[in-house]
Amino acid sequence: MTRLANNTLKQLDATVSVPRYDRHGLTPGIVHIGVGGFHRAHQAMYIDELMNRGDAHDWGIVGVGVMPGDHRMQQALAAQDYLYTLVVKHADGHYDARVIGSMIDYLFAPDDPEAVIERMAAPAIRIVSLTVTEGGYNVHPVTGEFNLANPDVQYDLAHPATPKTTFGLVAEALNRRRLRGIPPFTVMSCDNIQGNGEVAHKMFMAFARQRDAALGDWIEREVSFPNSMVDRITPVTTEADIRDIHNRFGVKDRWPVVCEPFTQWVLEDRFVNGRPPLEQVGVQVVEDVEPYELMKLRLLNASHQALCYFGYLCGYRYAHEVCQDPLFVDFLLAYMEHEATPTLADVPGVDLAQYRTTLIERFANPEIRDTLARLCAESSDRIPKWLLPVIRQQLETGGDIHRATAVVASWARYAEGTDEAGTVIDVVDPLKATLMALSARNRTQPTAFIENHELFGDLADNQRFRVCYLAALDRLHKDGARATLTALTKGDV
Numbered sequence: 001m002t003r004l005a006n007n008t009l010k011q012l013d014a015t016v017s018v019p020r021y022d023r024h025g026l027t028p029g030i031v032h033i034g035v036g037g038f039h040r041a042h043q044a045m046y047i048d049e050l051m052n053r054g055d056a057h058d059w060g061i062v063g064v065g066v067m068p069g070d071h072r073m074q075q076a077l078a079a080q081d082y083l084y085t086l087v088v089k090h091a092d093g094h095y096d097a098r099v100i101g102s103m104i105d106y107l108f109a110p111d112d113p114e115a116v117i118e119r120m121a122a123p124a125i126r127i128v129s130l131t132v133t134e135g136g137y138n139v140h141p142v143t144g145e146f147n148l149a150n151p152d153v154q155y156d157l158a159h160p161a162t163p164k165t166t167f168g169l170v171a172e173a174l175n176r177r178r179l180r181g182i183p184p185f186t187v188m189s190c191d192n193i194q195g196n197g198e199v200a201h202k203m204f205m206a207f208a209r210q211r212d213a214a215l216g217d218w219i220e221r222e223v224s225f226p227n228s229m230v231d232r233i234t235p236v237t238t239e240a241d242i243r244d245i246h247n248r249f250g251v252k253d254r255w256p257v258v259c260e261p262f263t264q265w266v267l268e269d270r271f272v273n274g275r276p277p278l279e280q281v282g283v284q285v286v287e288d289v290e291p292y293e294l295m296k297l298r299l300l301n302a303s304h305q306a307l308c309y310f311g312y313l314c315g316y317r318y319a320h321e322v323c324q325d326p327l328f329v330d331f332l333l334a335y336m337e338h339e340a341t342p343t344l345a346d347v348p349g350v351d352l353a354q355y356r357t358t359l360i361e362r363f364a365n366p367e368i369r370d371t372l373a374r375l376c377a378e379s380s381d382r383i384p385k386w387l388l389p390v391i392r393q394q395l396e397t398g399g400d401i402h403r404a405t406a407v408v409a410s411w412a413r414y415a416e417g418t419d420e421a422g423t424v425i426d427v428v429d430p431l432k433a434t435l436m437a438l439s440a441r442n443r444t445q446p447t448a449f450i451e452n453h454e455l456f457g458d459l460a461d462n463q464r465f466r467v468c469y470l471a472a473l474d475r476l477h478k479d480g481a482r483a484t485l486t487a488l489t490k491g492d493v
Contacts, residue, residue: 002250004254015097019048019052031063031116032061032129033166037235040084041234041263044103046265049057060103061312080254082104084099088261089261094465099251109164118176125400133378136166137191138165141380141455148206150482160175175281187201193385229292231265233365235369239256253328267286267289270423292346297391299336300359306332306335306387313420328485339400373428379415392459401465415438415439420481
């Protein structure tokens with residue numbers, strides 16, 4: 001067993017690809033906030049690929065952790081020179097292992113915010129990228145504006161030199177660059193949010209203006225926030241994955257990453273201080289990301305929601321189990337073709353029929369073992385962004401909404417907290433208490449769940465949506481999830 005480190009790379013099994021560049025010659029160009037499995041399987045992988053081609057050696061990545069749980073990741077990666085193993089799991093059981101070397105440092109902000117700020121303030125850093133999840137942008141659930149009432153935000157406004165939040169750290173770094181006459185960096189969101197660059201711009205600007213109007217004006221003029229669409233299924237690394245990588249490849253890695261073969265990154269070409277030549281490694285650098293992101297959000301992400309609650313209620317626990325069931329496949333393909341696709345504009349260079357089929361193939365990959373529990377989590381952040389826009393647009397045009405509305409009903413049924421076998425469901429959601437209290441009234445006041453205006457706005461007032469929702473929820477209670485899907489495929493709900 002070989003412990004992963006710079007000085008052991010040549011000792012690894014020949015089946016494991018290792019960096020073909022001298023890591024000692026790398027210099028930092030990117031600070032990435034929110035180092036998780038997805039960043040390491042996606043953005044860091046693309047940069048590593050460039051480095052293997054002899055490019056981007058001045059674009060090394062410095063990771064930054066802001067949340068308490070990030071400390072363990074920082075320690076794990078620091079112990080192995082910030083190297084980690086990326087394992088691609090193919091559906092036929094074949095695994096490819098590759099050591100990624102593009103990360104050259106990792107700072108834990110709560111321990112030393114000054115070190116993080118100074119690293120971002122350094123002229124060498126030209127991009128600060130983010131994967132802080134949908135909830136990390138501090139958007140008020142009702143107003144859609146920046147939530148100034150957040151206690152950590154209030155702390156940062158009062159203590160700008162020792163901030164706790166991503167907003168405070170980035171604003172202070174930009175302020176120092178402004179005062180020192182250093183050009184700004186680009187803020188590049190890689191989160192799964194429609195218009196992620198626009199959302200980042202709005203939220204960071206709101207914080208900066210509240211802190212200092214002059215700083216806000218400078219950021220508005222000088223800093224860019226490009227939009228991007230990112231895609232790669234990257235399940236949470238398990239202890240079983242770690243053991244399996246030990247056994248298959250002889251690598252002792254404290255925190256490897258596993259992922260599917262498919263990967264996509266569509267990036268708006270709007271950078272203020274340069275960027276790596278990412279188009280050389282398959283990134284689609286475009287003028288307008290929106291058609292691609294809507295495709296992904298409404299087909300892939302919304303389909304994950306379409307399969308996860310129904311699947312969990314039926315007793316499945318993994319996405320591949322669901323997508324090897326013909327009933328679910330028919331339901332998902334029908335949702336994508338008849339409800340989601342009509343809401344999309346043309347997507348340059350993409351055959352949507354082939355894309356839909358590819359999604360089912362990806363979901364059905366038995367090696368990924370993506371859990372339904374993961375897909376069901378944080379639903380209050382996901383359903384309003386991914387699925388409800390499909391329903392609203394279809395209502396406006398007179399299109400079909402039966403399947404998408406049934407997904408909302410399946411969420412309400414899931415939030416009751418037990419599956420159809422009576423097994424307790426661990427509902428994971430920032431609004432868990434509210435959701436479970438509302439779903440507890442599903443049988444006595446069946447519209448209670450959708451009358452939550454913070455999540456659904458005025459949808460409950462739409463008669464067509466209301467009728468479809470009540471019919472699906474009633475069928476779920478009387479006949480169960482599988483019978484509801486069968487009825488939907490026959491047009492009986």
